[in-house]
Amino acid sequence: MSSSALLEQISTFMNEQIPFQKHLGIVVTKFDAQQSEVRFRWQDQLVGNAPMQILHGGVTATALDTAGGVVIMASVIERLKQDLPADEIVKRIARCGTIDLRVDYVRPGRGKEFITTATIIRSGNKVAVARMEMHNEDGMLIAFGTGTYIVG
Template sequence: MTRSAIIEQISAFMNEKIPFQKDLGIEVTQFNSQQSEVRFHWKESLIGNSPMQILHGGVTATALDTAGGVVIMASVIDKLSDDASLEKVVERISRCGTIDLRVDYVRPGRGQEFIATATIIRSGNKVAVARMEMHNEDGMLIAFGTGTYIVG
């Protein structure tokens, strides 16, 4: 199985089989070792500040963490040998997890669609670091963050 096919399967799994992400409506739209992207649409159930109609900060943090985790997983996959089986890939990325997440909220979460992107800062054998940003559909920066992930 090719790496792109493996990444497609993992992306589909994340979009369809992770209940919390499904509830939030987060969808992986770009998944490679250079940059990842996740998107979700505004809905009333995501409000954190009802009088101001602002997105809940936890939703913002989750979107950033998801984008960071996705780019880290793609980086881990890229480091595996070309003949790695799907089982080996799944076993390796199932060990990935967030160690630390820092989120800076720049503006209130307003918009109809939110796009979180991530790039790799450092990818080692045990730990990887990603930088993430979340914008609304107008390109307005809502938040940015840094995530540190265990990868080995």
């Protein structure tokens, strides 16, 4: 299986098989070994502050973590594709998980659509680190974060 086929498989899995992400409407729109993007649209049930109509902080954190996780998985595929067969890479990716997530909330979560991007800071054999940002459709920065993930 090629690395592009693995990336497509991950994208499909993340978009269709993770119930919580489906519930929130989070969709992986693009990713590779250097950058990822996930998006979701405003929904009334995502409100965390009803009087102010502000996005729940947990939704923001989930979107940041999702973007960080998929770019980390793509990075693992890129790093291992020459050394391991596809089934071994899939097993390695299945063990990936968040070790630490730091979120800085910069502005209230308001908008019609939210776009979260992530880039790789470091991708090692055991641990990988990503930097994430979430903007609304007008490009306003809502939050940013750093995620540390177990990859080995």
